[in-house]
Amino acid sequence: MRRLLLPVLATAFVLIASADIASAACTSRKCPDQVQIDDLRARIAARCDCEGSDSRQTWARCAKQVADEAVDAGLPKACARVVRKCEAKTTCGRAGAVVCCTATRNGASAKIMKSAGRCKATVCGANPSAIDACRPDATCNPPPRRDPGTAEWKPVPEERVAAECGLDPALLRAADVAIGRPYAVVRYGKLCHEFYSEGTFPEKEDEAFSTTKTLSAVVTGMAAYQTRDLPNTGRKTGPISDVDRVDHWLDDFTFNPDAQIAHVLGMVAHNPDLSFGHKTYQYDLIGEVQINRLSDVINTAIQQDPVRLGANLEEFTQRFLYDRLGMTHSLWTLGKPDKIFAFTWQTTVREMLRVGLLMLNDGVWNDERLIASEWIYRMTHPSFEDSNTAYGYLTWLANDGKNVGLSMCAPPALHASYPHGLSESPDCNFGGTRPCTQQYDVGVWYALGLGGQVITGHRGLDLVIAAKDLNAVGLDAPDLWEAVRPAVVAADPTFHGDDAAFCAAYDASDYAPDLR
Numbered sequence: 001m002r003r004l005l006l007p008v009l010a011t012a013f014v015l016i017a018s019a020d021i022a023s024a025a026c027t028s029r030k031c032p033d034q035v036q037i038d039d040l041r042a043r044i045a046a047r048c049d050c051e052g053s054d055s056r057q058t059w060a061r062c063a064k065q066v067a068d069e070a071v072d073a074g075l076p077k078a079c080a081r082v083v084r085k086c087e088a089k090t091t092c093g094r095a096g097a098v099v100c101c102t103a104t105r106n107g108a109s110a111k112i113m114k115s116a117g118r119c120k121a122t123v124c125g126a127n128p129s130a131i132d133a134c135r136p137d138a139t140c141n142p143p144p145r146r147d148p149g150t151a152e153w154k155p156v157p158e159e160r161v162a163a164e165c166g167l168d169p170a171l172l173r174a175a176d177v178a179i180g181r182p183y184a185v186v187r188y189g190k191l192c193h194e195f196y197s198e199g200t201f202p203e204k205e206d207e208a209f210s211t212t213k214t215l216s217a218v219v220t221g222m223a224a225y226q227t228r229d230l231p232n233t234g235r236k237t238g239p240i241s242d243v244d245r246v247d248h249w250l251d252d253f254t255f256n257p258d259a260q261i262a263h264v265l266g267m268v269a270h271n272p273d274l275s276f277g278h279k280t281y282q283y284d285l286i287g288e289v290q291i292n293r294l295s296d297v298i299n300t301a302i303q304q305d306p307v308r309l310g311a312n313l314e315e316f317t318q319r320f321l322y323d324r325l326g327m328t329h330s331l332w333t334l335g336k337p338d339k340i341f342a343f344t345w346q347t348t349v350r351e352m353l354r355v356g357l358l359m360l361n362d363g364v365w366n367d368e369r370l371i372a373s374e375w376i377y378r379m380t381h382p383s384f385e386d387s388n389t390a391y392g393y394l395t396w397l398a399n400d401g402k403n404v405g406l407s408m409c410a411p412p413a414l415h416a417s418y419p420h421g422l423s424e425s426p427d428c429n430f431g432g433t434r435p436c437t438q439q440y441d442v443g444v445w446y447a448l449g450l451g452g453q454v455i456t457g458h459r460g461l462d463l464v465i466a467a468k469d470l471n472a473v474g475l476d477a478p479d480l481w482e483a484v485r486p487a488v489v490a491a492d493p494t495f496h497g498d499d500a501a502f503c504a505a506y507d508a509s510d511y512a513p514d515l516r
Contacts (some may be wrong), residue, residue: 001323003336007317007416008233018120026041026082026083026086026087026131027221027515028078028082028106030048030078030081030082030223031076031078031079031081033079033369035078037079037082037083037086038065040067040075040079040080040083041067041083041086041087043070044066044087045235045394046082046163046489047063047065047066048062048063048066048092049062049158050090050093050128051091051092051156051160051164053092054093054094054294054440055093056094056273057090057093057402058093060092060093060111063084063087063287064084067080067083067084068080069287069338070199070460073509075386086131087255087270089110089130089131089150090112090129090130091112091122091125091127091128091163092128092269093115093435094112094114094246095118095161096115096116096118097098097112097113097114097115097129097296098112098113098115098123098124098125098163099111099112099113099123099124099125099127099128099129099133100112100113100118100119100120100121100122100123100124100136101122101123101124101138101139102120102121102122102138103135103138104123104138107136108134108135108136108137108138109134109138110124110130110131110133110134111130111184111378112130113162114132114168114249116162116163121138122134122138122139122140122493123161123493124140124141124493125162125164125166126140126143126163126164126187126188126514127140127141127142127295127399131491132144132256132501133311134483139494139513140493140513140515141277142462142513142515142516143188143189143462144332145189145356145361145362145363145516146189146190146363147189147354147357147361147366148191148202148354149308149326149365149366150191150323150324150325150326150328150366151326152326152479152483153191153350154191155191155192155193155194155319156190156191157191157363158191159322161192161193162491164188164190164192165185165187165189165190165192165193165492166188166488166491166492167189167192167193167487167488167491168183168189168486168487168490169193169487170493171197171486171487171490171516172185172192172484172487174486174487175195175320175483175484175486175487176195178478178483179195179466179467179470179473179475179479179483180192180468180473181452181468181469181473181475182195182196182197182200182204182350182467182468182469183195183198183463183465183466183467183468183480183483184350184465184466184467185463185464185486186353186356186357186465187461187462187463188462188466188514189361189462190351191350191358193487194350198281200468201216202328202348202349202350203348203349205329205330205331205346205348206347206349207343207344207345207453208345208346208352208449208453208468209321209343209449209450209451209454210342210343210447210449210450210453211344211345211352211447211449211450211454212332212340212341212342212344212345212347212396212449212453213291213341213342213343213394213395213447214342214355214359214379214389214395214447214455215270215345215355215447216291216294216330216339216342216394217265217315217334217379217393217394218239218256218318218321218355218358218359218371218379219298219313219321219394220261220265220294220297220298220393221363221371221372221375221379221393222316222321222370223298223301223309223316224239224240224241224242224303224371224375225306225363225369225370225371225372225375226290226302226308226309226316226320227239227240227291227301227302227305227309230301230305230371232274233246234417234448235249236248236249236301236305238299238301239263239301240298241261241423242261242262242375242377243260243261243262243264243421243422244259244260244391245258245259245260245385246259246264246293246297246446247460248261249296249297249300249301250293250297250300253290254289254291255289255290255347256269256270256271256272256274258274259274260422261289261294261297262378262383262474263422264290264293264420264424265291265292265294265378265383265393266290266383266384266388266392267282267283267284267289267291267384267388267391267394267491268280268284268384268385268387269290270289273283274425275424276423276425277386278386279384279386279387280387280403281384281388283386283390284342285342286340286342286343287340287342287343288342291341291342292339292340292342293366294340294341294435295338295339295340295341296338298313298316299312299313299337299338300462302316302444303512309344311337312338313337313338313339314332314335314336314337314339314457315337316337317332319369320370323349323467324365324366324368324370325354325358325365326350326354326365327347327354329347329348329350330345330346330347330351331345331346331350332346334343340356341394343449349466349467350439350466352447352453352455352462352466353455353464353466353498355401355447355455356447356455356456357464358370358465359376359379359380359445359457360457360462360463360464361382362376363375363376364515375393375480378392378393378421379393379395379445380392380395380413380443380445380457381397381413381415381443381458382397382399382413382415382423383421383422383428384402384422384423384425384430385423385425385428385429386424386425386429388405388424389428389430390413390414392413395445395446395447396445396446396448396477397412397413397443397444397445397446398411398412398413398443398444398445398446399412399413399430399443400412400423400430400432400434402483404445406444406477406478407444407507408478408481408482409482409485409499409502409503409506409507410444410458410478410479410506410507411438411442411443411444411460411506411507411508411509412428412430412434412443412501412508412509413443413444413445414428414436414437414438414441415428416441418436421493436470437510437511439510439512440460440509440510440511440512440515441509442459442460442509442512442515443459443509444456444457444458444459445457446477448477451470451471451472452467452469452470452471452472452475452476452477453467453469453470453477454466454467454470454477454480456477456480456481457509458508459512460509460510460512460513460514461488461506461514462513462514462516463488463514465480465481465484468481482513485498485499489502493513494513495513508511
């Protein structure tokens with residue numbers, strides 16, 4: 001994963017992208033090899049601390065050393081030179097500096113400014129590189145996808161929150177008062193803000209209740225991905241797929257014998273008739289109707305390769321979720337091999353955020369794909385529109401249809417086309433004035449648990465918010481976004497604090513500034 005792009009040479013403080021370097025590519029006529037250039041930039045990002053450097057000189061020395069080592073290892077000097085020239089156009093080591101994007105007749109001009117106040121055009125503070133920060137229309141590119149890997153979260157210092165997170169720190173403090181319960185905000189993969197009420201703290205583990213359902217869908221997706229190459233030689237063999245019949249894996253169960261795994265994940269497998277228009281959604285509160293049987297499916301599947309996948313679901317979860325994501329404060333069903341998929345996840349706000357960020361980052365963590373992109377898509381889009389337009393694979397969705405309540409300045413989840421997957425629905429089935437079309441596919445999703453346990457993802461804003469115990473102060477998931485949103489809108493480079501205009505565009509799926 002390319003995190004931050006670091007400069008190598010000292011340069012004048014106001015810089016314009018050079019014409020002989022391709023924007024966001026950094027190639028030149030003497031070094032057209034994009035792979036080698038990207039590799040060196042990634043090495044610099046991994047070795048040198050852009051945000052933590054106390055001066056330009058500190059970070060420049062580190063970046064130069066990395067470039068010199070690459071040349072010693074065989075990288076052509078011409079490639080090192082072009083990377084040094086490209087990487088010099090950055091805010092790294094310059095406290096308060098931002099990239100300023102200005103529209104010109106020839107595209108966007110990107111300059112490094114000492115402060116946001118000096119920029120008379122668009123401030124793109126979330127990405128430190130002038131080469132990468134601006135789109136051709138002078139709006140901001142999102143920064144590279146990032147996550148903390150297995151390391152502890154390092155909260156962004158409050159004085160850097162505006163520049164690095166695109167959030168107003170004063171309005172986040174106001175959100176603390178409005179929310180009053182433990183919550184935290186991640187944007188651009190960074191822990192931008194967190195608040196803990198009296199008696200709570202970052203390491204406090206407690207029951208997250210039905211947010212466990214979304215965690216369970218994540219782990220099921222991981223099992224599907226990790227078994228993808230296993231040969232199918234008959235019943236109880238091969239990869240897990242959401243289109244598998246459940247009886248491929250289980251000898252007996254109490255719901256529809258024709259059900260597929262997708263029906264279980266969408267909570268419709270209990271219906272005697274699974275054909276279009278005959279299914280009803282039934283929330284499987286404690287998992288006994290259908291979803292807990294997915295634990296047996298995974299335990300059966302991973303027995304095909306226990307050395308690699310683990311002896312049981314607990315070992316699999318430890319290996320492919322906790323260890324990969326650096327989760328050291330989570331316990332699912334007391335560590336037992338047979339899991340309750342409906343609840344029993346003991347965890348912290350920060351680890352709820354890790355699961356949410358994995359979903360937001362399309363199933364990739366620390367440069368490794370852990371879940372198929374298609375699985376994340378099905379988690380975060382309606383499974384069966386004839387039963388519930390607000391439910392994906394064990395995950396709640398913003399919607400403007402029959403199951404209202406989650407779409408408050410939040411774009412609804414719509415599929416790219418209809419029908420899709422196992423659903424035969426010809427459209428989104430909203431039944432109101434909202435059309436089944438969208439400019440950006442950025443529906444907001446939620447993991448929701450009893451008592452106001454919440455993880456919510458805003459793909460179009462590169463934003464994840466998690467909270468605990470909101471119901472204790474009379475709040476719920478929409479209230480969390482209502483409280484945090486002013487900090488987002490105030491720093492938004494297009495709407496500049498105009499909440500009504502922001503919500504009109506965002507809710508209509510017409511605004512997605514950080515969509516990759």
